[in-house]
Amino acid sequence: MPITRGFTGRPRRGRPDRLPPGQYDTGTDWPTLTAEVTPHLVPERWTMTVDGLVERPRTWTWAELRAWPVSTYRGDIHCVTTWSKLDTTFRGISVDDLLAEAGPLPEAAYVLAHSTTGYTTNLPLSDVTGQKAWLAWEYDGRPLTPEHGGPVRLLVPHLYFWKSAKWVTRLELLAEDRPGFWEQRGYHDRGDPWLEQRYQGDP
Numbered sequence: 001m002p003i004t005r006g007f008t009g010r011p012r013r014g015r016p017d018r019l020p021p022g023q024y025d026t027g028t029d030w031p032t033l034t035a036e037v038t039p040h041l042v043p044e045r046w047t048m049t050v051d052g053l054v055e056r057p058r059t060w061t062w063a064e065l066r067a068w069p070v071s072t073y074r075g076d077i078h079c080v081t082t083w084s085k086l087d088t089t090f091r092g093i094s095v096d097d098l099l100a101e102a103g104p105l106p107e108a109a110y111v112l113a114h115s116t117t118g119y120t121t122n123l124p125l126s127d128v129t130g131q132k133a134w135l136a137w138e139y140d141g142r143p144l145t146p147e148h149g150g151p152v153r154l155l156v157p158h159l160y161f162w163k164s165a166k167w168v169t170r171l172e173l174l175a176e177d178r179p180g181f182w183e184q185r186g187y188h189d190r191g192d193p194w195l196e197q198r199y200q201g202d203p
């Protein structure tokens with residue numbers, strides 16, 4: 001009979017193959033992490049802008065975006081404070097669709113996401129293209145609550161969750177990387193949880 005040897009330590013909740021290094025499974029909890037006062041936005045007055053290095057800078061209303069084809073993300077999210085949440089379901093629209101309308105210029109290589117509150121976060125353009133990023137307005141079949149970024153948040157689940165700007169209102173396309181709110185305070189410019197890119201200077 002085979003014996004598993006050398007198995008020490010506490011069993012971890014969740015599936016280890018789904019948890020990036022240093023992360024634990026938060027289960028059904030969904031912690032709230034907000035640096036600013038939660039804004040209570042009226043969707044009908046919220047707008048989304050794509051500008052900077054694009055051929056056609058554009059602003060859309062809530063009604064306009066809600067008429068677009070809906071796109072779903074099913075999978076995990078990972079916060080740099082070490083919680084991960086497995087098997088989440090978000091719905092919204094693909095950032096690819098938004099960018100296709102605006103037409104990124106060849107020199108556009110980075111994105112600075114802006115929230116209505118002034119919060120910002122920077123990302124390589126390649127991390128919000130290729131069906132990896134969403135503007136999400138629904139979680140688990142219900143409208144996103146204000147605490148979690150409703151009416152609309154950015155969702156970039158393959159990076160640490162601070163990249164998923166709540167109350168997103170603008171994507172600014174840039175040639176050079178420009179550190180956002182947490183990145184100016186020492187957090188990593190990319191933030192890949194599988195590479196543990198938590199702080200500036202990490203690999």
Ligand SMILES: Nc1nc2c(c(=O)[nH]1)N[C@H]1C(S)=C(S)[C@@H](COP(=O)(O)O)O[C@H]1N2
Nearest residue numbers: 032033034035079115119148161162165166
């Ligand atoms: N506007 C804004 N977006 C934000 C934040 C914030 O403070 N303000 N916090 C980030 C961080 S650190 C995380 S982990 C997630 C938290 O999202 P949640 O509160 O829905 O869990 O949002 C990110 N987006």
Ligand SMILES: [Mo]
Nearest residue numbers: 033079080162
């Ligand atoms: Mo976070």
